[in-house]
Structures are given as C-alpha cells and as structure tokens.
Amino acid sequence: MEKIRNFEQVCNILARYERNPNSLISILQAVQAEYRYLSEEVMTFVASSLGISPAKVFGVATFYSHFTLQPKGKYEIKICDGTACHVKKSIDILDALKQHLHLTDKEHTTKDMLFTVETVSCLGTCGLAPAIVINEEVHGLLTPETAVQLVKDIQKSEALANE
Amino acid sequence: MNKAKITIDNQQISFSDERNLLEVIRKAKIELPTFCYHSEMSIYGACRLCMVEVEGWGLQPACSIKPAQDMVVKTNTSEVRAMRKMIVELLLASHEVNCPSCEKGPDCQLQKLAQRLGVKKVRFENSYQDRPVDDSSPAIIRDPNKCVLCGDCVRVCSEIQHVGAIDFAYRGANATVMPCFDKNLDQVECVYCGQCVRVCPTGALLPKSEIGVVWQELHSNKTVIAQMAPAVRIALGENFGLEPGTITTGKIVRALRRMGFDYVYDTPFGADLTIVEEANEFIGRWQQQEKLPMFTSCCPGWVKFAEQYYPEYLPHLSSCKSPQQMVGAVSKNDLVKNHKLAPEDIVMVSIMPCTAKKFEAKRPEFSGAYGKDVDHVITTQELATMIKEMGLDFNSLEQDSFDLPFGFKTGGGVIFGNSGGVTEAVLRYTSEKLTGMKTDSYIFNAVRGEEGLREAVLTIDNRPLKLAVVSGLGKAQELIEKVKAGEKYYDFVEVMACPGGCINGGGQPINHGLHTKQKRTSGLYDNDRMLQLHKPQDNPYISEIYETVLQKPGSTVAHEMLHTHYHPRKRIQTDDVSITETSPENKLVISICFGTSCFLKGSQNILHSITQYLKMTGKEKYIDIKATFCYEKCEQGPVIKVGDQILTQCTAEKAIEVIENSL
Incomplete structure (x- = not known):
C-alpha cells in the first residue's frame, strides 16, 4: 500500500502547487522526497499534469545534481571528499565500501536496493575528517575498516529484521 | 522631431522600435554572424557570435541589448574578430568534422562561418566523442555529433509549435539536445513537421533521406511514377542559384523524366480532387450544422498533433486523405485497371516540401489493395541533391509538361502550398456550388495574408460563413483552446503546421535570406494566375474521374479510395x-x-x-x-x-x- 500513498502524495503535491508549471522545481523536489528518485513514468505524469512537455521536465531533472533518476538504496551513504577528508584518505574509505558492497564506478546502488554509495564535496564537519553520512547520521574519524564495520552492522540488523 | 541615432562603425544609423542592437546593425548592412538568433523566436544569447564593442559598456552580445541614443558601436575591432574566431574554433573542436561527407553540405552555417571568418586551423585538440545517431523516425535524423547547442530547434519546437519534443538535457560538457528520457524521436510527441530541420544551422537535424532507395527503384524494371507538391516548383530553384518564388515546373518535370520516371503526375491534381471531396463534406456538415468547425486534414504534422493533443476534435477533421495520398491511390488504381500492371510493379514517389509527408506515406491507414498509396517521399532538398548527383545542368534544362490525366490541375490546387490556399480553393468551389452561379472572379483576398491566425466572415448563399486560417501549431493550439472555451465560433478552419504553409516546410531548401517566405508565397499565387483554370470543379479530368471511377463526391467508391479516419495517439511511449x-x-x-x-x-x-x-x-x-x-x-x-x-x-x-x- 506504500505505492498508493506515494501516488496520492504526488496528487496532493500537484494540488498544493496548483498545477503551476512555474513551480516545477519545487514539485520535483517534493516528488523525489516521496519516491526517493524520479522515474520516467512519474516525470511524464508531472509533465502532463502541468501541461508542459516531458522533455522540459527531463531537462530540469538532469540539470540539477540534487535530482536523481535512479532509485536509491534504503541507506544512502555519502562519503565526504572535501579537502580535509580527502587528505585524510576518504578515497580509501570509498574504495573499501565499494569493494565490500560489490559496486563499480557506474553502479552506485546495491542489487538488493539496501545501499547507495556516493561522494559529496564537503559536509562541513572537517573536524571529524574523514567523515561519512548514512542517511541523516554523521560518522567521523573513520578508517576503511570502521566504515565497513558500520555497513556490516546495518546488514546484520537488516538480516535479523527479515527473519 | 530628431530621429534617435547610433553610430555603428563610424556610420550614423537611425533607429526606432528595432527589437535589439543586432537588428539595427543589420540595417547598417553589416551581416553579424549568429547561430541562435531568429527574429520570429525569443532571444536566447547562447552562441555569443554577435558580440560587438559598445563604447562605455565593453563587449556586448548585440542580440541581447537594446539600442540607445548616441550609442557608439564597433563591430570589427581586433578583439571582436579574435573572439568570434575562437568561438568557431571551440565549436569545431567538439564537433564531428566530416564536412565533405556531411549531408548538410554547403548549407552548413558552421562551415560557412569558419570560412568567412578565416579559421584556417583549429588551435584546440578535438575532444568530440561519438554519440549514437537517432534515425528511428521516418522523417527526421537527429545527429548529436553535429549539434552546436544553439537551441534553435528547441525554441522553434516549443515556442512556435507548442510541442516541445526536444529540449536540453544534462549540463556543462554533457549538455545535449534530446527528446525526453533520451528516447528516440519515434517514441515521443514529435509531429515530424521539420521546423527544427529548417532552423538547424548544422547537420544535427536533417530530413531522413530516401534518395538511395529511389535510385534503386528507378534502376529496376518497375514502373516508377513521380508526383510533385505545389511548393516544390517555387523553391527548388534556390538550390541552383535562383530567387525564391521562381517557377521552375517545366524544368523539374524534364529533370524527372531524365532521371527515369515513367510517369510524372502533379500533386495539385490531387488537391483539386481533395477540394471537391472536402468541399462537399463541408457543405453537408454546414447544412446539417454538425461537427463544426470542420478542420482540414491535408497537413500530416497537424493531424498527428490533433491525434495527440485534441483527440476529442478528431471527428471534426475532414475525412479526406491528403492530395499526396489521393494522387497515389487514383494513379495506382488507373495503372492496375487500365494499363494492366501488377500492383507490386508500380512505385509511387512523391516530392514534397515536407518531412512529415514521409511519415504520412508510411501510416498503416494509407495502404490498400494495391499496397501503399505512396511508396517513397523525397523532399525538395533531396530532389535537388539527386539532380546534382546525376550531373544535370538544371538551369539550362528544357521545359517539359506533366503526363495526363493526373498531371492536369487548376490554380486552386496549386495554391494549396500557401497558408490560406486550401480555404480559398474550398471557397472557389463552395461559392459556385451553393449559389448555382458561375462567376469569373476567383481571388478571395480575405483569406490571404502573412499572419499566423487570420479570420474572415464571408456571406455565401445569404448565410455568414465564419472561417479561420491558421499556420504554426502554436497558433492552432491557441485557436482550439478558444473554440473549446466557447470564446470563438468558426465553421471552417484550415490548419498548416508550418508557419506560412508548405512553402516554408521542413523539406524545403535551406534559405535564411530575407523575405524567402514572402517570395515563395507570391510565386505560388503568380503560378495560379498563369494557369487557364482556377477552380477545381472546372478541371475536366476531375469530371472524368468521377464519371469513370468515383461516381460522385462522397460516394462509396470515393470513400474507399479517398477517405480515411484518425485515432487518438499516445504522446510518449512510456509505462503508466x-x-x-x-x-x-x-x-x-x-x-x-x-x-x-x-x-x-x-x-x-x-x-x-x-x-x-x-x-x-x-x-x-x-x-x-x-x-x-x-x-x-x-x-x-x-x-x-x-x-x-x-x-x-x-x-x-x-x-x-x-x-x-x-x-
């Protein structure tokens, strides 16, 4: 029933912005918050509802890096690669997580849709370098090993929850 | 009162309400280079080629600033020249530079500019990456490797046509003009009007060529028939150095025969036939007051647009096939029945000013017992290329005339190529039919003009007849919205997808010269005046075909051969x-x-x-x-x-x- 709730939310979002095409960016932000990404079908739905062309919506969605067209995992891991984290070897953490989760340069999300691993420019927590954020939670002063351990803990609790 | 003046390269130039500095500079007979400026579209300022030095303001893009009193402008300083040259070099450095084999050939603005500005060597390493070419649609080829991101196609599609099938996607070095979700053109709402092809300065958007297959058919043992649309005869000459509007009908017929076409017919014969069918259909509806306004249906771009956006109005479209399809249907029928040819040995090739006609010919609705009504469609541009490939010296060709019976037409069929032409031809028929009186006059100035939307009220048979003539799909949309809202009422509406009608179609020669559209329009009206007959009902071969084949307008036979119907169409092929x-x-x-x-x-x-x-x-x-x-x-x-x-x-x-x- 989650999808029904999602979809009703999209209808509510469109109604809240009075189907005004000038509010496209705000609408897309709200829709992405609902689905965690923007699918072709939903973008076409939004375009038709606003009376603009889907190509225009696609243009806006691909222009801003805030928007994502790929479904993201349940846990979004953002590895800080700002200057402070970078000199503290954040890339080693990225490589370790990618290896652990079998991700590549092109694939950022695991097949089980649990994890998405990405880099961000600066989290503003340089005192904790190298730092990562998992969903809303910040973890600092990490090594590749402690970072992988965080992921292993999540995997363990997810496995338990599924039993 | 003193006129406002500015100084351009030491000349005093007066100005009044020009849209921008660029227009004033052009008034001074200086041809500033641009990719992204078209007077009929919004100002975009992307290509930066129109940079000029304005005293006190530094370098400015002339398209994006207003002229002001006493402004001092220099268009040819060493800084300006160096900058223009560098822009062209940068574009070439990210461009697939295969100019000798590029279909755009000498019409390419990038190539022209590089030569004009003296770009002898590109100082930057070529960083272009091969991207897939989209040749999915039957009408248009989209080659992102040739795109200079001027955005002309994007704006013509959304601002003039209100379709928006293509737009910019991604950003920075990855920016690309593409349909939504990087789909192919045949999966989206593109109506194939080809206005993007008309404005594209390079080879990024081109008509999909059928030259190869047409040569193949001509070299085979099949009977190959040609038919030529009205707008071709007044534009093809442009590819051979003639002025727009020059009528070259006889030379084209000659060229077609030299190429090996067995019969050369004229699409305006089909237009005459369309008028007889369509006018009768209209008279019936007008008298019954049903399914009004009646919309014309001879423009395939408009038909696809209506199928996608206004399915509720599809019953209002005339059920008549377009002249192209009618000529195909009646000539195949004639060759099979009277010349005992096997249907599979007959090939109908039409020459059209239009890219959407390629799509129309392939629609499943237009295949009958004898195969497709029309097998191949080549554009005016493609015919010019074929003439050049064959090495014919077009300008010194002798004249020749069409074959009978489907090569004989009246002026009513010829003016179809102009916006307003169909309406005028319908009026030439309807006025005589309803009043039962023959008249000598045949010109209806009320429906002529350059505006994208024109309205007229005529009195026929003591009844007011409310007409609208619209060209450009954006204008058509505005009109339909008003009709829907009950703000406007019309009996008859003519819609052409391209502004100005077929003379300005996506398959016409590329010509950015001044007044091209107007000259082509008058070319067709001149052609009408030069013909002996002007009213479709006076065409003796139309009377003959009704006697021998079609019985009477709207008969069952006529319906089978000359009419069709349309279906609602999904805009984007995507999941729900x-x-x-x-x-x-x-x-x-x-x-x-x-x-x-x-x-x-x-x-x-x-x-x-x-x-x-x-x-x-x-x-x-x-x-x-x-x-x-x-x-x-x-x-x-x-x-x-x-x-x-x-x-x-x-x-x-x-x-x-x-x-x-x-x-």
Missing part, C-alpha cells in the same frame, strides 16, 4: 505509473485516467474509494492499479479501464461493481 505493488498473481489491471479533465472530475476520489474497498475486502492482491493518461474521452470523464472494459463517466460505485463482477 504503477500504484500498487505488482506481483504475478495480480490478475486484474485497473487503469485510472489522471489527465487534467478526469482529475478535475474526481479520479483521485475514485482511486481512494477503490483502494479503501480493496483493503476492506482483502482483495488487494488480485488487483494492479495504474495511473494513466488518457483514454481520450475527456468529455465523458472520469474514465477508468477495468481489464478490457472502458468505463466512462465513472463513479466509485460503478467501478467497484465492475471490479466485483470481473474478479
């Missing part, structure tokens, strides 16, 4: 939004229309009631719900589809009842 978790056991698919009209009529409440009902009865797992656009029955909304059953004016109770019965 799935609202429920899908799993293999889900047996019954319920699609709820969420188009604006159905939404306002309460489709969200129906969805809510259905999901509540499913939750309460525990039947969720047997159902898959999708949100969709649109079952094209907007006037009967909300529309819901349960399994294969379409429910109109649906209520929650009605939907639930049908779901219960279906489970």
Whole structure:
C-alpha cells in the first residue's frame, strides 16, 4: 500500500502547487522526497499534469545534481571528499565500501536496493575528517575498516529484521 | 522631431522600435554572424557570435541589448574578430568534422562561418566523442555529433509549435539536445513537421533521406511514377542559384523524366480532387450544422498533433486523405485497371516540401489493395541533391509538361502550398456550388495574408460563413483552446503546421535570406494566375474521374479510395505509473485516467474509494492499479479501464461493481 500513498502524495503535491508549471522545481523536489528518485513514468505524469512537455521536465531533472533518476538504496551513504577528508584518505574509505558492497564506478546502488554509495564535496564537519553520512547520521574519524564495520552492522540488523 | 541615432562603425544609423542592437546593425548592412538568433523566436544569447564593442559598456552580445541614443558601436575591432574566431574554433573542436561527407553540405552555417571568418586551423585538440545517431523516425535524423547547442530547434519546437519534443538535457560538457528520457524521436510527441530541420544551422537535424532507395527503384524494371507538391516548383530553384518564388515546373518535370520516371503526375491534381471531396463534406456538415468547425486534414504534422493533443476534435477533421495520398491511390488504381500492371510493379514517389509527408506515406491507414498509396517521399532538398548527383545542368534544362490525366490541375490546387490556399480553393468551389452561379472572379483576398491566425466572415448563399486560417501549431493550439472555451465560433478552419504553409516546410531548401517566405508565397499565387483554370470543379479530368471511377463526391467508391479516419495517439511511449505493488498473481489491471479533465472530475476520489474497498475486502492482491493518461474521452470523464472494459463517466460505485463482477 506504500505505492498508493506515494501516488496520492504526488496528487496532493500537484494540488498544493496548483498545477503551476512555474513551480516545477519545487514539485520535483517534493516528488523525489516521496519516491526517493524520479522515474520516467512519474516525470511524464508531472509533465502532463502541468501541461508542459516531458522533455522540459527531463531537462530540469538532469540539470540539477540534487535530482536523481535512479532509485536509491534504503541507506544512502555519502562519503565526504572535501579537502580535509580527502587528505585524510576518504578515497580509501570509498574504495573499501565499494569493494565490500560489490559496486563499480557506474553502479552506485546495491542489487538488493539496501545501499547507495556516493561522494559529496564537503559536509562541513572537517573536524571529524574523514567523515561519512548514512542517511541523516554523521560518522567521523573513520578508517576503511570502521566504515565497513558500520555497513556490516546495518546488514546484520537488516538480516535479523527479515527473519 | 530628431530621429534617435547610433553610430555603428563610424556610420550614423537611425533607429526606432528595432527589437535589439543586432537588428539595427543589420540595417547598417553589416551581416553579424549568429547561430541562435531568429527574429520570429525569443532571444536566447547562447552562441555569443554577435558580440560587438559598445563604447562605455565593453563587449556586448548585440542580440541581447537594446539600442540607445548616441550609442557608439564597433563591430570589427581586433578583439571582436579574435573572439568570434575562437568561438568557431571551440565549436569545431567538439564537433564531428566530416564536412565533405556531411549531408548538410554547403548549407552548413558552421562551415560557412569558419570560412568567412578565416579559421584556417583549429588551435584546440578535438575532444568530440561519438554519440549514437537517432534515425528511428521516418522523417527526421537527429545527429548529436553535429549539434552546436544553439537551441534553435528547441525554441522553434516549443515556442512556435507548442510541442516541445526536444529540449536540453544534462549540463556543462554533457549538455545535449534530446527528446525526453533520451528516447528516440519515434517514441515521443514529435509531429515530424521539420521546423527544427529548417532552423538547424548544422547537420544535427536533417530530413531522413530516401534518395538511395529511389535510385534503386528507378534502376529496376518497375514502373516508377513521380508526383510533385505545389511548393516544390517555387523553391527548388534556390538550390541552383535562383530567387525564391521562381517557377521552375517545366524544368523539374524534364529533370524527372531524365532521371527515369515513367510517369510524372502533379500533386495539385490531387488537391483539386481533395477540394471537391472536402468541399462537399463541408457543405453537408454546414447544412446539417454538425461537427463544426470542420478542420482540414491535408497537413500530416497537424493531424498527428490533433491525434495527440485534441483527440476529442478528431471527428471534426475532414475525412479526406491528403492530395499526396489521393494522387497515389487514383494513379495506382488507373495503372492496375487500365494499363494492366501488377500492383507490386508500380512505385509511387512523391516530392514534397515536407518531412512529415514521409511519415504520412508510411501510416498503416494509407495502404490498400494495391499496397501503399505512396511508396517513397523525397523532399525538395533531396530532389535537388539527386539532380546534382546525376550531373544535370538544371538551369539550362528544357521545359517539359506533366503526363495526363493526373498531371492536369487548376490554380486552386496549386495554391494549396500557401497558408490560406486550401480555404480559398474550398471557397472557389463552395461559392459556385451553393449559389448555382458561375462567376469569373476567383481571388478571395480575405483569406490571404502573412499572419499566423487570420479570420474572415464571408456571406455565401445569404448565410455568414465564419472561417479561420491558421499556420504554426502554436497558433492552432491557441485557436482550439478558444473554440473549446466557447470564446470563438468558426465553421471552417484550415490548419498548416508550418508557419506560412508548405512553402516554408521542413523539406524545403535551406534559405535564411530575407523575405524567402514572402517570395515563395507570391510565386505560388503568380503560378495560379498563369494557369487557364482556377477552380477545381472546372478541371475536366476531375469530371472524368468521377464519371469513370468515383461516381460522385462522397460516394462509396470515393470513400474507399479517398477517405480515411484518425485515432487518438499516445504522446510518449512510456509505462503508466504503477500504484500498487505488482506481483504475478495480480490478475486484474485497473487503469485510472489522471489527465487534467478526469482529475478535475474526481479520479483521485475514485482511486481512494477503490483502494479503501480493496483493503476492506482483502482483495488487494488480485488487483494492479495504474495511473494513466488518457483514454481520450475527456468529455465523458472520469474514465477508468477495468481489464478490457472502458468505463466512462465513472463513479466509485460503478467501478467497484465492475471490479466485483470481473474478479
């Protein structure tokens, strides 16, 4: 029933912005918050509802890096690669997580849709370098090993929850 | 009062209400280079080629600033020259530079500019990366490797045509003009009008060539027939150095025969026939006061537009096939019946100013017992290329005349190529038919003109006849919205997708010269005046074909051969939004229309009631719900589809009842 709730939310979002095409960016932000990404079908739905062309919506969605067209995992891991984290070897953490989760340069999300691993420019927590954020939670002063351990803990609790 | 003046390269130039500095500079007879400036579209300022030095302001793009009193402008300083050259070099460095084999050939603005500005060597390393060419559509080829991102195509498609099939996607070095979701053109709402092809400065958008296959047919043992649209005869000469509007009909016929066409027919014969059928259809509707306004249907770009955006008006379109298809149908019928040729040995090639005609010829509606009405469509540009390939010296060719019977036409069929032409030809027929009186006059100035939307009220048979002539799909949309809202009423509406009509089509020679459109328009009206006959009903071969084949206008035979009907069409080939978790056991698919009209009529409440009902009865797992656009029955909304059953004016109770019965 989650999808029904999602979809009703999209209808509510469109109604809240009075189907005004000038509010496209705000609408897309709200829709992405609902689905965690923007699918072709939903973008076409939004375009038709606003009376603009889907190509225009696609243009806006691909222009801003805030928007994502790929479904993201349940846990979004953002590895800080700002200057402070970078000199503290954040890339080693990225490589370790990618290896652990079998991700590549092109694939950022695991097949089980649990994890998405990405880099961000600066989290503003340089005192904790190298730092990562998992969903809303910040973890600092990490090594590749402690970072992988965080992921292993999540995997363990997810496995338990599924039993 | 003193006129406002500015100084441009030491000349005093007066100005009044020019749109921007660029227009004033052009008034001073200085041809500033531009890629992205077209006077009929919005100002974009992307290409930066029109940079000039304005005293006190530094370097400025002339397209994006207003002229001001006493402004001092220099267009040819060493800084300006160096900058223009560098822009062209940078474009070339990220461009697939295969100019000798590029189809755009000498019409390419980038190539012209590089030569004009003296770019001898590109100082930057070529960083262009090969990207796939989209040749999916029957009409237009999109080659991103040749794109300079000027955005002309994007703006003509959204601002002039209100379609918006292509737009910029991604950003920075990855920016590309593409259809939504990087789909191919044949998967999206493109109506194939080819206006993007007309404005593209490079080879990034081109008509899809059928030259190869036409040569193949000509070299085979088949009987190959040509037919030529009106707008070709006044534009083809431009490819051979002639002025737009120069009538070269005789030379073209000669060239076609030299190429090996067995019969050369004239599309305006089909236009005469279209008028007789369409005018009778109109008279019937007008007298019955049903399905008005009647819209013309000879423009395939407009037909696809209507199928996608105004399905509720499809019954208002004339059911007549376009002249191209009519000539195909009647000439194949004639060759099979009277010349005993096998249908598979006949090939009909039409020469059109239009890219959408390529699409029209391939529509399944236009295949009959003798195969396709029209087998191949080449554009005016492609015919010019074929003439050059063969090495014919076009300008010194002798004249020749069309074959009978389908090569004989009246002026009424020739003016079809101008916006307003169809309406005028209908009036030439209708006025005599309804009053029963022959007249010598044949010109209806009321429907001529350059405006994208023109209205006229004429009195025929003591009744007011309200007409509208519209060209450019954006204008058509504005008109239909007003008709829908009840603000406007018309009896007859002519729609042409291209501004100005077929003379300005996407398959015409590339010509950015001043007044090209106007000169082509007068070329066709001149051609009309030069012919002996002007009214389709006076064409003796039209009378003959009714006697021998078609019986009378609107007869069963005529309907089979010359009429068709159209279907609602989905704009984008994409999945519907799935609202429920899908799993293999889900047996019954319920699609709820969420188009604006159905939404306002309460489709969200129906969805809510259905999901509540499913939750309460525990039947969720047997159902898959999708949100969709649109079952094209907007006037009967909300529309819901349960399994294969379409429910109109649906209520929650009605939907639930049908779901219960279906489970």
